[in-house]
Structures are given as C-alpha cells and as structure tokens.
Amino acid sequence: MAQIKVRGIVIEQSPMGEKDKRLLVLTPEMGKITVLAKGAKSQAGRFAAPAQMFCYSSFVLDKGRTFYYIKEYEILESFYSLRADIDVLTYASVMLELARDFSIDGEENEGLVRLLLYGLYALEKKETDPYLAAQTFMLRLVSDSGFRPELDHCLRCGRPYDQADGWHFREEEGGLVCPVCMGTDLRGLRPGTVAAMKYMIEAPVQKVYKFTITDEIRRQIKQPIRSYTVMNLGRPLKSLAFAETVENLELKTPGND
Numbered sequence: 001m002a003q004i005k006v007r008g009i010v011i012e013q014s015p016m017g018e019k020d021k022r023l024l025v026l027t028p029e030m031g032k033i034t035v036l037a038k039g040a041k042s043q044a045g046r047f048a049a050p051a052q053m054f055c056y057s058s059f060v061l062d063k064g065r066t067f068y069y070i071k072e073y074e075i076l077e078s079f080y081s082l083r084a085d086i087d088v089l090t091y092a093s094v095m096l097e098l099a100r101d102f103s104i105d106g107e108e109n110e111g112l113v114r115l116l117l118y119g120l121y122a123l124e125k126k127e128t129d130p131y132l133a134a135q136t137f138m139l140r141l142v143s144d145s146g147f148r149p150e151l152d153h154c155l156r157c158g159r160p161y162d163q164a165d166g167w168h169f170r171e172e173e174g175g176l177v178c179p180v181c182m183g184t185d186l187r188g189l190r191p192g193t194v195a196a197m198k199y200m201i202e203a204p205v206q207k208v209y210k211f212t213i214t215d216e217i218r219r220q221i222k223q224p225i226r227s228y229t230v231m232n233l234g235r236p237l238k239s240l241a242f243a244e245t246v247e248n249l250e251l252k253t254p255g256n257d
C-alpha cells in the first residue's frame, strides 16, 4: 500500500460507521484530504487524539481507494484550549469553515495553512482579540485567493485614496469608491479603517494578527469584510451566522457597549 507523510490540521470531522471518524485534513502540500481515523469514536481509540478538531499533527498515511488511513501520527499542537472560551471557539470555527471552503482538494496551499496556524496560535496564546483575528483571517484569505480588494484608488475614476471623508467600500465593485463618484455626503470610512484593511492584506503572516484598533474601526471593518468574503465565496457561512448571533447577544447585554 502506498504511504505518504504529511502535516495537517483537522478542519472537519464526522462519525463513520460504528467506530471510526472521517476527517478532513488541511495540508500544505495537498490541500484538503479525506482521512479515516480507525476506532477514533472511542476516547480510548488509538487514533482518537489526532482526530480532534483543530489538532495539528504530522501523519504517516496509507493510501486506500477512497480515503487515506492513519498509520502513525505525532501531535504537533492540539489547540485543545481553544475550546475553553466560547468567543475563541466561535471565531476559530469561522476560520476553519473558511479554510475548508477556500481550499481545493489535492492542491498545494502552504500560504493558507500558515495563515490558519498563526491565527490559531494567536488565539490560543490570547495574543489577539478573537473577533479581530477572524476578520483578519477572512480578508487575508479572500485577498490571497485572488480577490484582493482595491484600497489605493477609486474604482470608478482612478483617483488615489486621500483619506478624506466620504470614501466607501463597495464590495460588489471590489473596493473603494471616492466621495465624488459616490455622490453622497455620507461620512464613509475612517482612514484607520482603510489602514487596518491594508495591514490585514499586506503584513507578513508572522505579524498579521498582532495589531490593535479602536472600537470605532472595530465596528467599521465588520460590514465590508464580511460582505466581501461572503460575496467572493458565493454562499453564506454557517459559522459566521452563529458568530453574528453571539455578537448581537453581547451588544444587547446591558453595560456592554
């Protein structure tokens, strides 16, 4: 039986028959691959540990007709603590769902794996606000997948972005539109919002989760990034709808604004 050696993160798992689990593993070399973890439904099963969501392992896999089968493994990082905080778990789940939907079976995607790993490490070490980490992951992923939004010029007239009031992000057009072309005196984006979005797209991946923003900019980036991501994905995200429910509950909590 042919064998391969890969590193990968479990981005989806489901029961398979009485005893096994079917995993979707995101690897740098081969994109998403389907792996069967024999006996993993039982806690005591030999392959139960590496079959957990988020778990990042190095695997030796046997290639079967339909699946790969775990032969040997070494856990590199379990990311177990991500489950301890509902906000962290919610936004980490948004990141996994997006990674699943933007990756292609069998196609190399080292950049995506690095972006996801740095994000999960930042969440685990509490180096980042989970909401901001998920926004960053979304925009960077969409941008790196070939849909980089235009943030330097007006998409209609070509005028360079000048930090004036009244610039808007038009997701259906793919970026910024200037106040003249918008023909409205609605206030539009703060310069810090455009700067934050540029940072998310351009910063080296090691640093991309390490920045902070004001509450106003935190509120302003939400709509452009989400609409732009969902539009380019072509369908709504389940985990994102759940994250929004959690955010709305938090907004309604008295004394938490």
Ligand SMILES: [Zn+2]
Binding pocket: 154, 155, 156, 157, 158, 159, 177, 178, 179, 180, 181, 182
């Ligand atoms: Zn214009």
